[in-house]
Amino acid sequence: MHHDPLLPPVVARALDDYRALLAEHGITWGEPPIGYVRMLSFLRFPDEAYQMSGDTDLDRAFRDAVSGREAPDGLTVLRLTSGGYILEARSCAVLSATPVAGVLLVDSARTTTATVTLDGTEHVIGSGGARLAEFTSDSDLRCDGEPVDLSVLTRAAVPARLRLKAGFPCRWSVTSTDGQGWWPDGVPHRRDYHGVPYFHGDDVTVAVPAEPLVVGVTRGMEYELAETQVVPSPWRETTVELTPSRVYDAAAKGWYGADLHVHLNWAGDVVAAPAEAAVMQHGEDLHVLNLVAGNVAGRRVYDQEALHHWAGRDLPWSDAGHVARMGVEYRNDLLGHVHAFGLAAPPSIYHTGFLDDADWPPNGAACGELRELQAVLGYAHPFHGPVATPGDVIGAAQRDCNARALVVDAALGLVDGVELLHFSEFSGTVEVYRRLLGAGNRLAALAGTDSMLSYTRQDTVSSPPGWERVYARLGGPLSAEAYAHAVRQGRTFATTGPWLELTAGGAEIGDTWCLAAGDEVEIVARSVGPEVERLEIVTADGVVAAGPGGELRTTLTITEPTYVVATASGGPHRRSLHRRVYAHTSPIYVDVAGRPVARVEDVRWCLDWLALLDQTVRSHARLDSPSQLADHLDLIEKAAQIYRARL
Known part of the structure; x- marks a missing residue:
């Protein structure tokens, strides 16, 4: 029997299981209803979802966010009034009798309870209540037993x-x-x-x-x-x-762009097969695609079967200009998530801390195993808002995916980089990254979109893979091994779209340049892309030069060890599938008299972070024994010794 190379039997069976979950549970696939799972239905309308209050009745909170504005595309509103109902809908052009799928919001202005029946299921709507539900243009919708005419939803x-x-x-x-x-x-x-x-x-x-x-x-x-x-x-x-024109050709310069954080399936409104990833990678001309297996809120690890089948091998649609691999996202919501690319075999552990599982072993242990499996590692979407102090890193110790253990694993050399660009607000991530660099850690600037092919409309995650990329300079032909090596060497920049170059004298991104105090060096940053409004050259002491996009030059007199990075930025732009335009290089490291950068201010910042992490693990981690706590505290102390030695 001939099998489709993109759909081996073990993967086909897993996809069938996912289709059954989708059919039974809808968009959540039956995942435990923790915060971000409960929001999945609403994030199909991101502008409205982000206006929602912290109300425990999410349907009502969504209704309140929609009130007073035109209903977003794809949403039909059934308003229950004291005298009956009003249906507010946009009419869709249709070419056949195939039903059109949509989302229905029932909004009751009544002071009494109402009953709405949708395809045989009764929904009891309390006084002033609301309900969000899936439906189609040929659904049987009834209000107080009376059929609602849905013919207005379509026009031939x-x-x-x-x-x-x-x-x-x-x-x-x-x-x-x-x-x-x-x-x-x-x-x-x-x-x-x-x-x-x-x-x-x-x-x-x-x-x-x-x-x-x-x-x-x-x-x-x-x-x-x-x-x-x-x-x-x-x-x-x-x-x-119709043919699009090139803005730049990275591969011609020896650079290759990757999206290191893409999910094939992670709950969602469709089930995605490997063939869809293939079509999207080639359609985006994305050189490197890392499809990560990972859990959502429970113990099920999506695409684990594909990882077991293809671990350590290029996926079948790879060619000389495109490499795809199965990777993994190791997840702990209290201590942070890590993505792994290029691993030779599946790991023994994929997540900790879910469904009352212990937050053990520490992230560092999982990173250590992944490193032994030859993976290159980056902390995923580390922070989701501004960060000014170590206290902002720890926050209220909520299970919000913040990369609280990053300070440990960076010092111990267990991770290779940080997703500076991700789906969320990234100013805090950039601030923490520079603190870690200033404290003597060597970390590459990475990018991972967290795109999920099992969602068709879901804020940033339904955008195509590669809408953010980390470019790496390979110095030879493209392969997974060559790309991983370049990341480990720090020869990267992360971008929402602009091309970004940086040189310091004869040094390039990822290089270490040994100089003497008093030496002068010319630094040049260059960008390509119509969306760039501002270029900056930044050292451990802050911004040393700024100007418009194109080319920026400055001469720096070296007084102490430092690093040099460049950034390109701009406001919202159609070339950027993010809130704004941004690109950031990995550093050029400048050693002086044999000493690498280790700014006292940044080292103490990291030590303060470690002290708060120690308290957080003691107070908030779910641990089953004193020995599990000791394992965490041992790694924290080892990291603290490293930072103290840098003072």
């Missing part, structure tokens, strides 16, 4: 077909003038952070209405967006040939 359109050709795999968007998206048959209806519909491929056919449409095509951050308007001929096929 005259069909046509578009054939789209670029000459190589790309990311396409086809949009009606009212924002309605169109996709090829059988393709998930994905939308990115900006709400733009998209799919991948070349020479693809899409059923569309014979109405004005906008067709766009791009190919990841190295290409510009090309757009055209078209009115397809009714009942016929119209060909659109």
Whole structure:
């Protein structure tokens, strides 16, 4: 029997299990209802979700966030009034009788209890209450036993077909003038952070209405967006040939971009197969893709079967310009998450601290095992807001995924880098990264989007893999081993889109330059990309030069050991699938008289962090024995000895 190389039987069976979970439980797949699991349904409408209060009744909180504004795309509102109901919906053009899926918000202004029945399931809505539910345009919806007319949800359109050709795999968007998206048959209806519909491929056919449409095509951050308007001929096929132009060519310079943190499946509204990752990687021209197995809130590790099948090997769609591997995300919500790329075999442990499991072994033990498996490691989405003090790192010791153990594992040499760019607000991560560098740690600047292919509309995670990348200078052909080696050497920069270069005299990113006090060195930063508004050159003492995008030069007189990094930044931009534009290099290290950088202020900052971490583990970690506590405290003390020695 012939098996699809992209779908070995063990992986196919796992995907069948996921489909059963989706069918039974919806978007959460039955995961334990901790905070971020309970928010999954609402994050399909990110602008409204982020306005929600901390109300324990999330349906009501979402209703309140939506009130007073136009309902977002994909949401239908059934308002219950004292005299009946009002249905607020946008009409979708349809080409066939296939039902259109959507989300229904029931919003009651009644002072009494109401009953809404959806496809046979009764929902009792209390006074002033609300309920969010999945439905389709042919659902049986009843209010107080009376059927609700859903015919307004759709309008019949005259069909046509578009054939789209670029000459190589790309990311396409086809949009009606009212924002309605169109996709090829059988393709998930994905939308990115900006709400733009998209799919991948070349020479693809899409059923569309014979109405004005906008067709766009791009190919990841190295290409510009090309757009055209078209009115397809009714009942016929119209060909659109459109090719995006390059902004820069990283591989031609010996640099290769990676997304080190992508999930194939992690709950969600669809089940994603490896073939979808293949199409997306090539359509984004993403050189390196790390698909990580990981848990959500319980003990199930999604895509573990794929990791066991392919560990240590390139995935079948890899070629000379694209490498894909199965990796892993080790997760502890109290101490932080770590992603691993290039591991030779599956680890023995994937997570701690979930479902009342002990927060043991320490993160450092898991990192140590992953390092023995040849993995290159980075702390994932370390911090989610501004950080000014070690107290901000620890916070209230909530299980919020903050990388509280990073200060330990960096000192002990157990991690190679830090996701400076991730899905969340990253100013605090950048601040902590520079404190760690200033305290004498060597860490690469990394990027991982946390894109999840099992979500079609979900804030940043439904954007395509590679919307942030970490570029590494390989000095030779692309391979997983060469890429991992470059990361370990710190020859990287992380970016939402701009190209960023940095040199200091003859030194390049990742180099260590040995100088004498009083030496002068010219530092040059260069950026490429229309979204860059500001370039900065930064040392351990702060910003030493700033200017607009393009090229920035300054001369630095060396007085003590330091490091040099460059950043590029800008406001919101259509080339950036994040809140703003940002790029940050790994350091060029400057040693003076044989001494590496170890600023007293930064070392003491890390020691204060360790002291607070010690208290946090004692007070908040779930541990089963004194010996488990001792294991944590032993690593904290070992790290403290290293920092004290740097004083």
